[in-house]
Amino acid sequence: MGRYIVGVTGASGSIYADRLLIHLRKLGQESHLVFTETAKKVCAYEGFPEMAARADHVYDNKDFFAPFASGSFRHDGMAVLPCSMGSLAKIAHGIGDSLLTRAADVCLKEKRRLIIVPRETPMSALHLQNQKSLADFGAVIIPANPAFYHKPASIEDLVDTVLARVLDHLGLEDHDVGKRWREM
Numbered sequence: 790m791g792r793y794i795v796g797v798t799g800a801s802g803s804i805y806a807d808r809l810l811i812h813l814r815k816l817g818q819e820s821h822l823v824f825t826e827t828a829k830k831v832c833a834y835e836g837f838p839e840m841a842a843r844a845d846h847v848y849d850n851k852d853f854f855a856p857f858a859s860g861s862f863r864h865d866g867m868a869v870l871p872c873s874m875g876s877l878a879k880i881a882h883g884i885g886d887s888l889l890t891r892a893a894d895v896c897l898k899e900k901r902r903l904i905i906v907p908r909e910t911p912m913s914a915l916h917l918q919n920q921k922s923l924a925d926f927g928a929v930i931i932p933a934n935p936a937f938y939h940k941p942a943s944i945e946d947l948v949d950t951v952l953a954r955v956l957d958h959l960g961l962e963d964h965d966v967g968k969r970w971r972e973m
């Protein structure tokens with residue numbers, strides 16, 4: 790069983806985090822969840838107030854005593870999704886002033902998998918520059934832009950086109966989320 794950190798910020802797209810937690814549980818993986826303050830409000834607003842119940846462990850974003858605030862805690866990767874431009878900027882600049890941004894900073898310093906799923910449109914040069922920095926520092930940027938060639942029939946199908954790639958990059962390639970190109 791793997792152990793994964795899921796960080797949720799106040800960008801639109803709470804459904805990405807909700808479904809990632811569903812998939813991790815189905816795949817028998819252990820999940821550790823942290824929300825920013827704004828994320829809690831946006832999740833409730835977008836219709837996912839019960840998301841925390843899908844995780845194995847939930848932490849307060851101010852809890853720097855949480856295990857994954859330290860590099861010595863072993864885990865298999867972290868996904869920040871959806872990732873706001875504010876949290877993305879903090880992570881790109883090593884500002885670990887919350888559990889979420891500290892945990893992401895720890896992933897970069899420990900060379901652990903860090904998947905960022907940014908959500909904003911349009912993006913300014915500053916947003917793009919921060920993403921370039923993160924990619925250079927070893928994070929994987931998987932924008933929240935779904936594919937359509939699978940002929941998705943629902944919002945969940947669309948969301949899963951992004952989550953399939955998130956799971957792949959978390960090292961969980963053996964999943965059946967979404968259809969793979971030429972394997973359809």
Ligand SMILES: Cc1cc2nc3c(=O)[nH]c(=O)nc-3n(C[C@H](O)[C@H](O)[C@H](O)COP(=O)(O)O)c2cc1C
Binds near residue numbers: 798826873908
């Ligand atoms: C309903 C709603 C949707 C939002 N969507 C986005 C978004 O898609 N991308 C983004 O960068 N910020 C978005 N914001 C603004 C962020 O929530 C805000 O910048 C906040 O400070 C982010 O803080 P956090 O990263 O600590 O959650 C949204 C805010 C609200 C209320």
